[in-house]
Amino acid sequence: MKKNSNIRTHGLYLLIGLLTVSSCSQEDLNVKTNLSGGQQEVVINLSVPFEFAQPQLRSMDITAEEKIDCIDVLIFDKDDRLDTIVEGRIIKSTELRATLPFKNNMRLVLIANAREQVHELQSSLSTSSVWDKKTLLAQLEFSALNSDGSWNTSAGYTRFPMWGEASTLISVTPATSGTVPVATISLLRMIAKIDVEVSGVAVDKFKLKNVRLYNYVSKGRIVPDSVKITGSQITVTAPTLPADYTQPSAPVFTDYTDFSAPGVMDKAMRGVIYAFETKAPDISEPSDAACLVVGGEFEETMSYYRIDFWDKTKEVFLPLLRNNHYVVNITSVKGEGYATPEEAFKNKGVNVTYEILQWNEDVNSDIKNVIFDNYYYLGISRDAFQFANGAITGNKPTNLLKIKTNYPGWSVRSTNTSWLNLSEYNPSSTVEDVYLSLNPYPSEDVTTKREAQIIIEAGRLHYSVSVIQHRDIEPVSIKITSDPTGTTPINQTYTYKFDNITYSSDGDLPFFVHWTPVSSPLFIYKTVVPGVDFVDWSSSPELTTVTEATIPGVQRFKVTSKLVSSSEVSNGYHKAERILFQVSNGIDTEEQSLTLEQIYVPLVPGAPRK
Template sequence: MKNNHISNLRKWAMLVAAMILQISCQQDDSFSPAADSAIINLSVSAANSGTTMDNDDTASAIKSLCILQFNADGNSFGTLRHVGMGMETAPNSGKYSATLLQSVDNNDKYKLVILANFPDGDYGIFYRMGGKSYAEVQQACLSAELSGESNVLEFTAAQPFPMFGIAKDGAPQIITETMNLGTVSLVRAVARVDIGIGTKNADNNTWNKGGVPFAMTQVQIWKDGKQYAYMPVENNFSSSAGALAINSPSPVGGTETKIYGSAYITGTTYCSEKIYLPEADLLWGDVYDDNHSSRLAIIVGGKYNSSDAETFYRVDFNYDEGSKAKMDILRNHVYRFTIKSVKDAGYATAELAYNSKPKGLDFSAEIEPWVSNEPTSVPSIQGYYLTYEGFNGENVRWTYGNLSTQKIPKKKSYWGTNVYLPFNYNNFYKEGNSIYAPDMPGGQNGRLYTTVEETLNYEGTFPNLMVSGDDIVDESGNDKVQWKTGTTLTAFDLCRDLEENGYDDWRLPRLSELAFIYVNQESLKALRGFTPLSGTYWCGSEFQEGTSDEQRKKSESAWAVDFTGATTAGYASHHKKAETLKIRCVRQQQDNPSLKKK
C-alpha cells in the first residue's frame, strides 16, 4: 500500500509538471530554471532606430518589457505558451534577459512577441491567456476606451508609448538553454499628427507662419478611435533585416471627437508632438463623397485675417487639397500637414466644416516612419526666433504702464520729422548720439526718449529677431550688471562680445525689441532649451533727462523692461546707468553681408 501511495504521488507530480509545461503563463520567479527553461538575452531599440533607448524621453523610453512565447504553427503564430518578464541586465542599457520555456527538440519552435510599456507595467492579463491564439490575445489587450471631447490621448514620462516588436523577423525559433536574440526593433502603438501654418522648418516639428493671415486656435479630430491596439493584427505587419513594418491599420472600433485647444498650439502657428491617433482605415473614395461624413478628418479652427470670429476648415488625410493620393492611419508613423495659404473664412462651426466640402485653404502633407532619432522640437543651431506678426511673434500690443497700451511698430529704416536720417539697428554703440551729434558713420542710432510713446514713434522692433537662449553674465559670473561703468559701456560690450549659435553680431535690444520679446515670451518659453526671462532687463534706448543740448547728447539713465514684477510685469521704466540689471541679447535674423557670421 505504501509503495502504491508513493507511486500515485509521483504520477500526480508528473501530471502537475506536465500541466505547468503545457500552459506556464505565470511570473518567472514562480518556478526555478531547470531543464525545461531557458535564459535568453536581447537588446531593444525604440521605433526602428537601431539604437538602444531607455530614458525619460516619452517617445522612446522603455519602462517595462515582457516576451510572449507563442507555440509556432508552421510559420504562423500558434497559441500562447508562456510569458517571460524582461529584466534589465544593466541600468539604462536597453539590454534585457528573460526566462522562457526551452524547446524539447528541433521540431519544438516558438515565435516571440515583445511588448514594452504596458500600462502600469501590469502584464497580468497575459498570464490568464495560456493556450489562446494570437488573434485572441490581440483582441483581449486593447487599450482602455477613451470618451469625452476633452479626453485626448496623452503619454508621459511615467507612462510612455506602448511598443510592440517581434524577435528574429518573426521566424520560428528553437529556444536553447542560453541564447541571444540580438536587437529587437520596437514600434509605437499609435501614430502622430503634426500640423502647422506657413513653412515647415528644417527641424520638421516647427513652422514659420510668414504672411499667412491665419491664427490657429484649435485642432479637432473627428471620428478618432476611442481605443488603440497594443498588438497589431497578425497579418498587418512584416519584418525584414530587423526592421518591423506596419502594412495595414488594425482598427478597434468606436470613435470620438477629440479637441486640442490653445494649450497644445505654439504661438497660434503649429501643433506638434501633441496629437496621437489610433490606427484607422479611412474608407477612401473621393475627398467629398458618400463616406465624407463617416471618415476620420482634421478640423482646424482659427481666426482669419485678424477677424474676431473663429472659423473652421476641414483637412483630409490626402497629400494635398484635391489630391488623389490618400492615406490611412498606421501606427508608428508621423503625418505632417502644412497649411500653405488661407484664402477666405471657412465655416462657422466645426460640425459644418466636417459635413461640408472642404474650402478656403491649401495644404500639403507628408508621411514618414516615426523613428526615435528624428529631429525634435529642440531648436537647431539657428536659435530662437520672433517674426513680427508671424512665427512666435504674433503679439504686438504692449501694455507698458498702468492701462497704457500701444502697438509695437516694425523696424524703421529712417527716423526724424523734417529730415529722414538712416537708422542703423546694429551700429548704435556711441552713447548719446542723436541729431545733435550726427557723426556716426553708416547711420544714426536714433535719439534720447522722454516717453515710451516717443520711443515707439521713432523706432520699432526688427521684424525677424533672434534672441539669445539665456541671460548674459559678466566675467565674475554676475547676471546683473551696470549699463555703464565709468566710461565703459558695460551692457553693450557684453552683447558685442557674445558668440552663440555660430554668430558674433549680437547686440543689446532696443526698447521696442525688448517689449516685443516680453509680449511673446510664452512662445519662447515653449521652445526647449530657452531660459525664460525673469527680472528687469536693460535695453539700448536711452532716457532723455533734460532739454539742454548737453543733456540731449548724454544721459545718466536708460530704459528697461520688468518681466516678472508682481505689479509691474511688462512695464517700461528708466533707471540710472550705474544700477545693475539683467541683459538678454538679440541679433537680426536675416543675414547682413556687412556683418560677420561665423
Template sequence: MICRKAKRRISIATKCQWIFLFILFLFSCIDEHSIAKQSDKNWLIKFTLESAGKGIPVTHSLSEPEENDVRQLSFLIFQPNGGNYIKTINSNSGNITTDENISNIKYVTVKLDQGNFDIVVIANAVTIIQSLALDGLSKYEVLSLLDITIPSGTKWATDGSMPFLMWGDIGNITVDDNLSSTGVSGIKLTRMTARVDVVLSSQAQSVFRLKTVRVYNYNTKGLIVPDITNSQKWDANLEQAIGASLPVNPLKANDPTPEACALVYSVMTAQDVACEAEIYLLESEAGSNIDFLNNTCLVVGGEYSDDGGIVWKNSFYRVDFSMVTDQEASYLPILRNHQYRVNITDVTGFGFPDPDEAFRALPANIRAEVIGWHNSGMEDVIDDGQYFLKVSQGEFSFEGKEYSELDIDNILSVTATNPSGWKIDKITDAQNIVINPLSGWLRTNITLGDGGVTTQVKILLSENSTDSQRNGYIYLSAGRLSYKIKVIQDVKRIVVSLDILDISGENEISELIFSSLSGVQPQPQQFLVRWKPVVSTVLVNSIPIGNNVFVYSGSSDQPGTNLTSLADPLGFRLLTIQPEAFSEAELSIDPFKVRESKVEFSIAVNDESITKHIFLRQLNYNLIADNSSVYILNGNTYTFRVRSNAQWKIRSISQEYTSGLSFSSYLNLKQTDNLRVGETGGNNTIAGDIISFTTISPTSEAAGKINIVFENIDAPKLFEDVTVRFDLISSFYPSTHKGWAGSNIYWDGSKLTFDDVGVYTKQNYQGVYFQWGSLYGISAADNFSSSSLVYKPDGNAVSGLNWSSIPRVPDGNITSAPPSGKNIRDRAYLYEITDGNAGIGDICKYLTEKGWAPSGKKWRMPTSNEFETTNSYSYSELGANSDANASGTNYIGEGYCKDDIGQPFFPRSGNRNPNDGSIVNVGSLGYYWSGTPSGTSAYDLYLSTGYLSPSENWNSRSSAYSVRCVVE
C-alpha cells in the first residue's frame, strides 16, 4: 500500500531474477473450444485496451513499449454474470495494433457470436490457458486456475523477450450490431508483477557506491488474475490491488535456503547510483518482526567509505519492505501492478562483509525511504520523503495546430499527496518570459488541484504560424516539491494523409476477398485511394503472400505490377480489381486454393511518410468429403471426414433403393453417431470434421444409396449446396479397378506397404505372404517355425506364432447372389469384412486406412475377374533371383507382365503350403490371392512355366500367397 504519513520508510528486499515459461504464438483468431452458440450470427468487435502506465523516466532496462508489450490476447467467454465457461478466442501479435502515440493503448478486433456474455481478457498467456480443462467451470473458478510457477533462482528477463502477463475484466456485454459500430473501450490491463527500483540520494552517493541488489524469500508462484471476489485484496472501483492475492501454495524461494536462492542484480542503470526497471516480483504478503528471516527483503551491496572517499570497502545492508513510523516498523505486502522506489537517503557506517550475513541480521547503518504507487498511467514522480508529486509526462510535443479543451491528446495528469494540493506557479517561454495565462500561446484550463486525487489538466495552444518551433514551460508546485513541464510546439505542417477506402469514401478497408468456382471469373470489386497533398505522387508495390500470388485479369487495374504509381490533381483514384478465374487443374491439386498479395501504397512529403496496405485475396470456398464410394451393410460403424474452409450444416439426408430387400432405412444410428440433419462444422481444411454412422445388417442381399446435402451457413453464402453420395450394399461388387500397384506387399522396416501405379523400382520384390483374408504378413524366408517373423496389423514384427493360430477367414462355405450384370467372380468379399481388431479382411483396404499405402488413392484386393484375361499376360525373365529374406524385398527375375493399367509385373514368388507353412516354388510358380471366395476356398491367380490361370479356385485358404493391390 502507498504510505501517506510523515517519514515513512519501506525496506525492500534485493536479488530478484525470474525465468518465465514463454510461449510461441501462432494464430490469428482461433476458437479453441466451443459450446453452444446463442446465435448463428456473429459480429466483428473492436476492443481498446490500456496497460499500466510508465514508471520513473530513467534509462530503463525495459523500455516503456516493452513493459506494455502485448503479443497475445486470450478472450475468455463466459455466460453472463460470471456464469460457466463457453470458449476462448485467441489473437496473436499480427492482429494486435499499438496506438501511434501512446504505446500502452492496444487495439484488437475479434469475431464474437451475437448474444450476452461476460468476458475476461488475458495477455500473453495462450499456452497456460490451453493447458487447462475449463468446461463446466464458472468464471471465478476458471480465473482461480490461471497461475504461473517460476523456477527458484531465476529472474524476469529484461531484454524484452518475455512480456508481462496481464488481465482485464471486460464484464457483461451484449454483442450485436450496435456494439459492432461502437466497439468496447476503457479496458484496463493489470500486470501480475510489481516493479522495484533502488536509488541513492546525493547524500548516500558521497559515501556509498551501489553495485548489487539481492532479493531473498521472493515468491515463485503467482496468480495471473487477483482474487476479485475478495474486497480486502482487490478494489473494484479503483481497479487496483490493495492486498496480495496468492495461490494456495505460493512457493517461497527458500529451498534449500533463502541464501541459496537469492537473486542477484548487478546491472546498474546509473553507475553506482541506481538499479531501475530490472527487478520484477510476484505478489507476496507483508512480513513481520517475529519471523523476519522469512520476509521478502533486499540486500543492497556496494562499496562504503568513511574517510571521504580515499578507501572504499565492500559492504552489505539489509532493507525490508516496511514502513517506519515513530521507530516502529509496519511491514508491507508486494502488490501487482505497483511500483516501489527505494530511496537510500544515507549510509551511516559499515554494513556486513557478506550478503548472506546481512540477510540474517536486522537492518543497520542504512536509512531508506520508499515511495510506492499503483501504476495508473503516471510517469514522473518526485518526493520529499513525506509527500510525492507525480505527473503523467514531463515533456509534451505537439503539432503546429491549435489545441483546445475539445482535444484528447493534450492531457496532463497531476497527483499530489500533500493535503494542500498543487498549483501552477507560472508558464514561461524558452527565454523565461512569463506567458499570459489567459491569452498567451501556451495556457492551461486548470491552474490548481486538491491533494490526494488525480486531476486532468488540458494544455491549450494557439496555432503556431511562425516559421520555427517554440518551447514553453509549466511550473508546478506542491508544498516543498516543484516540477517543470516542458512543452514543445512544432510549426504548422503540411497535412500528409493516405487512406484506402470503400467506394463510398467513408469507411477504411484493409482487404478485398474474391470467391468463385472453377473456371468462373469473380465479379470485379473497387476501392478508393485518397491522399494529401493532392499534388503528391503515391508509390505502389505488390508483395506476394506465400507462393500463390494474386493474379489480375487483363481488364483489371493492376496496382503494384503494371500500375506502380498514382497521381491525380484531385488526390484520389478509384481502382477496379478483378482476378483471373481458378483453373480446374489448380483446384484438383488444392480444393481450398488461395491466391493472395499485399498491395502497399506510400506517400512521402519532406520528412513525413505514410504507408498503407490492402490485402487482395481470392479463395475457392469448398466442401470436400473424404468418404468411400461404398460401405457394407454389416452393422458396423463407419466414419468419414468433411473438410471445408467455410461453415456448413447437413440440410438433408435421403436414401434410394437399389436392389435386393428394401428397408425403410439402411442406417441404424447409435447415440454417438452424428450423420443427422442439422449437424454443423467447418473451417477445418486439414483434419476435417468426423461424420459417423452405423448401418443395418440384413440377412439377405440388399443395396441402397445415401444422399447427404451439405449447405453453407455463412452470410452471405460462400458455396452452393454439395451433395455427397455413397452406396450401401450387403455384398461388394466393385467397378473395374483404376490401376495395378507397382509391387507386391513387402515390409519396409517399419510397416507393410507397396509401390504406386507406374512405379517399377520394386516390381521384382518377392513380397511377404498372406493366408486368405488374413491381415498378418508372413516372412518370405525359410520354412515356417516359431522363429519366423510375422507382421501384425498393428505394425509390429513378431515371432513365436503357430501356423494354425494366424488369423484368417475360416474354411466355411461362402455363398454369393450377384446383382444383374455381375457374377460370383466380381465380388470383393474380403473388402466387406475388413476388421483390424480381428485381423481379417482386405489387406489393401486396411493399409489404405492405416495410411501405409501410397497416398491419394484408395486400394483394395483385386476381384477374381480382374485377373483376366489369360491373353493379357506375357512371360518375362528379368534376371537371376536373389536370396530370400523375411521382408520380401529380395529379387525374383521370372514372372509375367500384364497388359493392363500400370503394366504390372507379377514375379513367380512361390508360396507356403497350407498344412505347415513350408515355403516352395520360389521362382518357378506364382500364386496371387483375390478378394473373391469360391465355396470353401477362394479364387487366385496361378502362374507356371508356359501356363497360367486367372481363375484357380481349388487351393486351401490356409495357403499363403502374394498379394497385388489395385486402385479402387
C-alpha cells in the first residue's frame, strides 16, 4: 500500500496579485517541497469557459465568471492512483506553468479556485487508504453560499470552482521543453446560471419585482462523474450531487431582488442567480423540483407565478446542470397569479407563458454568443475566424459557423465574396451549419493579411463575425505513412500477436510522420486506449517532441512491442497504447493517431507457428 509520505506537494507563487477568496488563500495549503528524482517546469495551455453570455456590470464583471485566482495540479499515475499535488502558476488566462516530476504516463487533473478543498483532501490522506482518482475526486465538494443560499456576487465575490483533466497521459523527462505546452486542458465551471426576462406583450401588463429559487442544493461536487461527460470531457449530460445529499423535508428557497445592470428594473434579472446542480425528480413529485416563483405587478396587483424547468417535448422536469446558462423568457401574462409565493410554489403555474433557453457555456459548446430581442434570440458558435494562406474548402469544424435562432427568415452574408463565400443555408431553420470557403491568398498581394465580415441578421438582431486570412502562415497538415515520400498511408491500428513470451518483443513497426509547416515542431503524446490496459512500446528514436528533423517536416520512427513475463500472460494478455501526433501553425492544429496493440494468442498444440 502506498504511504502518505509519497504524496508530494510543491508550491509556486501565483503571479496574479493578492488573493481575495479564502478558498484560494496561500496559507490554506500546507506546502512541502519533496519532488525527489528530478523535476521540470512545464507549460499547460488552458481552455477557460466563456463568460456566461450577458455582460456583467456589477462586481461580477465580464471576466469574473471565468476568473481563476489559484489552480492546483493533481497528478495520478497510469493506474489512476494519486502520486503528487503541485500548485500551478497562472501566467495568463490561457497559460499555466507547473513543476512536474520526471515521470512517465502521468494523468493531470486541474482544480481551480478551490485550494481549501484540495488542502482538506490532502489532509485526509494521512488516515485514508483510498488513493484511486474516482474516489478521491468525489470528495471535493464546495458549499460557499451566503446564509440565504445565494452565491456571493458582491464585492469580494466568490470565484467559481472549476475542474479539468488532460485527455492524454503526460511524460516529463530532462529533455521536456519548458516552453512547448505538454497538454491543453479545458476547464468546466461547477455552477449553473439562471436569468429571468420579460418580453413581448408581457411587458405591457407585468412588472417583474422578485424571483425565488426553490429547492436549491446547498453544496456541489467540484468534479463531475466521468461517465456523465461527453465530447472533449467538458459537457455534462446529468448532474453529479454529493453522496450525502438528501432532499430537505421542507422546501428551501432564496429570494432575489437585485435588478442592477445588466438587469433592467421591472423587466430583467441578469447575473444574479447561480446554483449548484440539481437532479430532476419524477413528474409525480413537483414539490421536489428546482423551480422559480416570480413575483410582480400584474396591472398593479402583486401576483406570484410558478415557473418549472420543464422539457415540453419529453414532458419531464429538467435538472440544473453545471456550466449551463438558463434564460427564462416570460412572453405573456394573461391574468393574476397566486396571492403569495408559498401558494404559487404549491400549485401549477397559471396565466403565464414562458420559454426556457438552455445552452452549455464551455469552450467546445456549439453556441457561445447569444443576443435577445423580445421574442427572438440569435446565437452563433464563434465571432471570429483566422485562416492560413491556402484555399479553404469542404465541411470541417475549423470553417464551420453554427447559427441558432427562432426568428423566421434570418439571413447571413459575406462582405467580400471575391475571396470569402458561404455554403447554402435554410433561412427557416432554427439551427443551421454554415461553412466558409476561401480562395488562396494571392501571391502578388504584398499585404500581410486580408479581412472581411460575415453578417447575420434576424429581424432587429445583428451579429458581425470577423474573418482574417494571413499571407505568411502556411496551412497545417499531418499524415503517417510507411514510406519517406509520404505516398502510402498506414493503418491507424497496428496489432501484434504472439504465442510465446520469447517472441513477445518481436513486434516492430517502422513508419514516417510528415507535417507542415515544416518549421513547426511535431508534438507527440502517449495515451490510453479506452477499455484496454496500457502498455508502453519502446521507440527509436524516442517518441518526444520533434523540433528539428533531418528532413524538414519528415521524421522516421520504429516502435517495438514490450517483452512480457510468463506471469503477465497467465490469464491472457491484451494491452495497447495510443500515440497522438500534433502540429500547429499558430492558428489551426491537426492531429493523427496510431494505436499499438499487443495480444497473447496461445499456440494450439500441433499447429505450426505462423
